[in-house]
Amino acid sequence: MxxxxxxxxxxxxxxxxxxxxxxxxxxxxxxxxLQTVADTLKQTHWGIQRDAGFDTVATGDFSLxxxxxxxxxxxxxxxxxxxxxxxxxxxxxxTMARGDAAQGIPPMEMTKWFDTNxxxxxxxxxxxxxxxxxxxxLQQDTRQAQEAGFSPKPVVVGPLTFLQLGKELDSCxxxxxxxxxxxxxxxxxxxxxxHCDIIQIDEPIFCTELSPDVSALAQKVYTQLSRAAGSxxxxxxxxxxxxxxxxxxxxxxPVDSLHLDLVRAPAQLPEVLARWPAQKxxxxxxxxxxxxxxxxxxxxxxxxxxxxxxxxxxxxxxxSSCSLLHCPVNLETETELDPELRNWMAFAVQKCSEIDVxxxxxxxxxxxxxxxxxxxxxxxxxxxxxxxNPTVRTRVETIKPDHLKRHHPFSVRSAIxxxxxxxxxxxxxxxxxxxxxxxxxxxxxxxRQGTCSEATYRKAMEQEIxxxxxxxxxxxxxxxxxxxxxxxxxxxxxxQQLDGFCFTQQxxxxxxxxxxxxxxxxxxxxxxxxPMTLDWIQFAQQQTDKPVKGMLTGPVTILCWSFVRNDLPxxxxxxxxxxxxxxxxxxxxxxxxxIIQIDEAALxxxxxLKASDEQAYLQWAVDCFRLASCxxxxxxxxxTHMCYSExxxxxxxxxxxxxxxxxIEASRSGMELLQAFETSPYPNDIGPGVxxxxxxxxxxxxxIFDLLQRARNVIPDDRLWVNPxxxxxxxxxPETKASLQNMVAATQRLRALTH
Ligand code: GLN
Ligand code: ZN
Numbered sequence: 039m040x041x042x043x044x045x046x047x048x049x050x051x052x053x054x055x056x057x058x059x060x061x062x063x064x065x066x067x068x069x070x071x072l073q074t075v076a077d078t079l080k081q082t083h084w085g086i087q088r089d090a091g092f093d094t095v096a097t098g099d100f101s102l103x104x105x106x107x108x109x110x111x112x113x114x115x116x117x118x119x120x121x122x123x124x125x126x127x128x129x130x131x132x133t134m135a136r137g138d139a140a141q142g143i144p145p146m147e148m149t150k151w152f153d154t155n156x157x158x159x160x161x162x163x164x165x166x167x168x169x170x171x172x173x174x175x176l177q178q179d180t181r182q183a184q185e186a187g188f189s190p191k192p193v194v195v196g197p198l199t200f201l202q203l204g205k206e207l208d209s210c211x212x213x214x215x216x217x218x219x220x221x222x223x224x225x226x227x228x229x230x231x232x233h234c235d236i237i238q239i240d241e242p243i244f245c246t247e248l249s250p251d252v253s254a255l256a257q258k259v260y261t262q263l264s265r266a267a268g269s270x271x272x273x274x275x276x277x278x279x280x281x282x283x284x285x286x287x288x289x290x291x292p293v294d295s296l297h298l299d300l301v302r303a304p305a306q307l308p309e310v311l312a313r314w315p316a317q318k319x320x321x322x323x324x325x326x327x328x329x330x331x332x333x334x335x336x337x338x339x340x341x342x343x344x345x346x347x348x349x350x351x352x353x354x355x356x357x358s359s360c361s362l363l364h365c366p367v368n369l370e371t372e373t374e375l376d377p378e379l380r381n382w383m384a385f386a387v388q389k390c391s392e393i394d395v396x397x398x399x400x401x402x403x404x405x406x407x408x409x410x411x412x413x414x415x416x417x418x419x420x421x422x423x424x425x426x427n428p429t430v431r432t433r434v435e436t437i438k439p440d441h442l443k444r445h446h447p448f449s450v451r452s453a454i455x456x457x458x459x460x461x462x463x464x465x466x467x468x469x470x471x472x473x474x475x476x477x478x479x480x481x482x483x484x485x486r487q488g489t490c491s492e493a494t495y496r497k498a499m500e501q502e503i504x505x506x507x508x509x510x511x512x513x514x515x516x517x518x519x520x521x522x523x524x525x526x527x528x529x530x531x532x533x534q535q536l537d538g539f540c541f542t543q544q545x546x547x548x549x550x551x552x553x554x555x556x557x558x559x560x561x562x563x564x565x566x567x568x569p570m571t572l573d574w575i576q577f578a579q580q581q582t583d584k585p586v587k588g589m590l591t592g593p594v595t596i597l598c599w600s601f602v603r604n605d606l607p608x609x610x611x612x613x614x615x616x617x618x619x620x621x622x623x624x625x626x627x628x629x630x631x632x633i634i635q636i637d638e639a640a641l642x643x644x645x646x647l648k649a650s651d652e653q654a655y656l657q658w659a660v661d662c663f664r665l666a667s668c669x670x671x672x673x674x675x676x677x678t679h680m681c682y683s684e685x686x687x688x689x690x691x692x693x694x695x696x697x698x699x700x701x702i703e704a705s706r707s708g709m710e711l712l713q714a715f716e717t718s719p720y721p722n723d724i725g726p727g728v729x730x731x732x733x734x735x736x737x738x739x740x741x742i743f744d745l746l747q748r749a750r751n752v753i754p755d756d757r758l759w760v761n762p763x764x765x766x767x768x769x770x771x772p773e774t775k776a777s778l779q780n781m782v783a784a785t786q787r788l789r790a791l792t793h
Contacts, residue, residue: 039351041092041397044238044275044297044327045099045193045361046083047386049548051368055079056552059102063552069128076102080179084188090390091397094191094236097179099361102128103135103551106203107146107159109195110134113222114172115204117162119143126173135159135551139733147205148550150643152242152278154328154364155557155599157550161204163212169222176226180233190234193361196241196274197223197259198252203243216255223259224266231270238273238297239263242360244288245279245299246647253287260291273297273321277360279647280306285313295319301326301359304341311344320345321355324396325389328364330545330559330601332384332419333392335412339399346400356397362386366545379540379561382419425603427537427563434613442664444672444696448722451672451698458673459585459632463792464746464785465516466760467725469679469701470589470635471767472506472521473774482526499524500577507581509775514782517633518586520578522767528591528637529599533558535570536618539600559601560611566618569625576629587677588626588634590619593662598640609658616665627670635677636667636697642680642688656691663695675699681764685714693721701725703763705737709745712752719752725759728784729777731766736776742784755792760785 049055058075061067084095101108110116111131120143123130137145147160176192183190197219206212230237244256264272274293280303281288281296288296296314300307300323307322314320322345324338339346345354369385384392395408419425444451481498484490506521525531533539539558546554571588579586593615602611619636626634641663646655667676678697685692685702692700704711704726712726726749728742742760749758760781766774 039397039400040094040355041090041357041393042094042191042321042355043087043092043096043358043362043390043393044240044277044323045096045358045363046087047363047365047367047548048079048083048100049367049546049554050079050082051371051387051544053544053546053554055102056554059552063132072102072128076100077182080182081186084183084186086387086390088188090394092390092394093189094234095183095188096193096238096361097183097190097234098176098193099363100179103132104157104159106151106161106195106200107131107135108173108175109200110159110161110204112171112173112176112226113200113219114170115161115163115167116172117146117207118164153643153645153647154278155547155549155555155643156364158203161200163201163204163206163210163215165208165210167215167218169215169219171222171225171229174229177229177233180230184233191236191238191273192230192234193238193240193275194223194226194230196239197263198256199241199243202252213252213255216259220259220262224262227263227266227270227272228268231267234270236271236273237267238275239293240275240277242275242277242279244274244276244284245281245303247649248284253284256287256291260293264292264294271295271319273319273355275321277302277323277327279303282306282309283648285309289313289315293318295321295353295355297321297323297355297357299323299359300341301328307341308344311348316349317353319353319355320349321357323357323359325356325358325392326365326604327358327360327362327389329604330365330383330385331604332382332412332415333389333396334416335392335396335399335409336416338396351400356393356400358389358393362389364547365389366542366547368544371544372542374543375540378418378422378424379559381415382561383559385545420605425562425605427565430563430565430614430617433617434610437613437665442661442668444668444670446672448696448698451675452723454672455675455698459675461516463755463789464758464760466782466785467515467517467587467701468510468519468762468778469681469765470519470522470587470637471525471765472509472519472523473769473771474523474767475771478502478523482524499574503574503578504581507578507586511582511584513775513778514786515778516584518578518582518584519589520574520586522589522765524574528639529596530556530558532570532591532596532619533560533600535568536564536566536615538562538564538614545601555599557600560597560603562603564611564614564618566621570622572622572625572629575626575631579631585632588623588631590622590626590634590636590666592636592638592641592678593619593666594644594659595638595640598644609662612658612662613665616662619666620669623667624669627674632673633675633677634667634670635679636663637679638663638695639679639681641691642682642684645687652687656688656694660691660694663697667695667697677701679764685711689714689718689720693718697722699723699725699759701727701759701761703727704749705730705745705763706732709748709752712749716752723757723759724753725761726753727761727763729762729781731762731764731769734770734773736773737780739780739783739787742781743787746784746788 087095275297277299485495
């Protein structure tokens, strides 16, 4: 039995990488200093894998920014706008990731890595792009590991996944690039094979539903790569889903072993055992690379029985389900977690030990103590009253169809809401947050650390709210917000006030580049002990006669941006959160709030990888939003907000959410997204964003007017709202005021025109 992981988190247990990279950007550290931090981290990670007794250590899983960007640079896939920069320079690499505002070079696009919260840099393919092996970072890392006495296993993003995840910028078909790309991969594999006995090639797209022409390319690709590898073992890694629906052709690929994600997709094992050649290697990904729970070792052994009894143990590997990139580094650093909860968890370092124990058990070593401790923790968690709240369970079981619908359809509600709210044509509003100044963050920090009194903190926040209300009145906005100064994060804020959540001190996970997030952990049944936003919203409303929108985060978004318990279906956890949000909604309504927004920024990213699972997901996700939002009377106006612009796949589901008003990101794509609504029009009110808030650039009145005119081609005047793309918390005041001024002016011009 061999052991390995598919990759280790890069950031360091104290986020060393983040701090080193950021100080390099600021010019405070030299490139050599940054490389020293990087080298130390790599050595540490290899050491952890060796200490866990692994047969190999992963190389190439480390990156200063992103592994897809590394791959693009390595293959020479440099988009034309970066070609005038110094080839191979670290500054060029970071410019590709972050752009160069001074030189007017936009960065490469970034998007979510499958259904995780990790964002990768999207490779760009342009006509005539000359691929060539342009970096020897991976070869060097591999050699370095070998020289340090480790047995390296380089990790390479496979050519088909690389092409599939990129985008072609001209009329070319991305698959046409394969012929040029493949020789570069062959050269890479040839060079790597000098320094290792095994190479891992990641093809997570093999778990999706691929078109037959793509799968047909796989045979050719892997025939060439395996030739290039010579006697070096090629392991094809699939993860995030099952690959058994593609076994027809995967089983014929001339690779030496196949990795399976048996955490996400345990049911594929029998099929793979029946069809994957018995003499070939099989890597069983059984320790969850995407969550923070301790593995149930006995349950894993039981799951693996068919493999263990029917396969030669020399062909088997135990491993992580996917790269451990998606979990925090070391539980040891968590000194403030409730010890009971902590005992249920495992971070990357602990997961490596679990893999080791599993293999040692199988090899007949005495691991009775480890096994006893593991079983005790699992049993303790299974039976703990901390995870179980009978009232919450009953509530979820008693969800009725009536809970999921408003009293009347939109047309009736809208007719009731209009005279009450008395809003002008093209109402103007914002998405919720206003600039989070250093002062606000200081107040919050002092409050969190207990260095200022509750009263002082309240006063500071109330002052901020007063200021934000005054600004909005002066700008002439129609529906106001309180500005969210009390929120550090739209999920954490709610998690901290809900039962069933806990928080770590150092449970950081890379989100993109140097940005890390610390997701809340949902360990138990979720409920709301007391109102969470009511005071702030009420206070804000007292400052103005204009309506102030209540501001909540939706259940699907809270779910997607947390580490979720794995002992209940995600759907059920989401229903519990939805009830808690519904409670808040009803309190806000009872206190006189006439408009309430429920943000569902993450609805789309929760989509399953397989098209065939999408409908089931959308059904429960939309139902959870409806459970959260439908308790109110007809006269209460419900808004929702989503900040992305690809709606084609989910336009129908979004309509089914039945919010009275939806605001969405649209300005960056020049209202392109409205095409999705041409074929299936959004039936209620809609505010396509007219200001790209991702940069400090102030859009002109003319430009906003123009975007609104375009929106009017698709959206009737009486259902069109005017708002920015997203919240303004990362913006500064000067550009915020200037942009909102232009937004209001453009709206007024439009109103004058249509009257
Ligand atoms: N209400 C939130 C804000 O304005 C929404 C943020 C988001 O959609 N990501 O900050
Ligand atoms: Zn947004």
